[in-house]
Amino acid sequence: DLPSRNRPKWISKAVTYRIISYTRDLPRVTVDHLVAKALNMWSKEIPLSFRRVVLGIPDIVIGFARGAHGDFYPFDGPGGTLAHAYEPGPGLGGDAHFDEDERWADGRGLGINFLAVATHELGHSLGLRHSSDPDSVMYPTYGARDSENFKLSPGDIREIQELYGKRSKS
Ligand SMILES: CC(C)C[C@H](CS(C)(=N)=N)C(=O)N[C@H]1Cc2cn(c3ccccc23)CCCCCCNC1=O
């Protein structure tokens, strides 16, 4: 694994994102809100901000799809892989795709906690790899978490700051 100083990362201080498709399982405003919440979990630790765009080509495209959906990683139906995301870069770089064949939930009802999965995927979109710490958001397998006190682990914060530096408190 490359030392963090030359792993792919976003150079611009304001990274743009656009949500191009939604899931039937949740209201659109809920998806918008949870994506913003997941992005903010990371951005509050680093000197980088996210700006939502509703037109044009953003850095990070976010969407839901099932099965084959135009890249080399078709989804696999209910269960199995829940989502995937690409490391920082042009084109597909940074994009996060969620498997529409899952039952997505907002952390209260049954189903996959969208906030937890979105935070994991956007960690990949920022350039993070998997962690062997089961408390880490970047652990390779989904663990049901109550979204009330869902937060980054100390290791997650250390990893993202190693890549982007700390956000100065001033
Ligand atoms: C960490 C996630 C948010 C994102 C990752 C995908 S990624 C690319 N973004 N790292 C993910 O989906 N991991 C699978 C891994 C996985 C677990 N199993 C599998 C059975 C088949 C295929 C994959 C899996 C066993 C059965 C449980 C299946 C449901 C839960 N699935 C997972 O945890």
Ligand SMILES: [Ca+2]
């Ligand atoms: Ca799946």
Ligand SMILES: [Zn+2]
């Ligand atoms: Zn995809």
Ligand SMILES: [Zn+2]
């Ligand atoms: Zn992952």
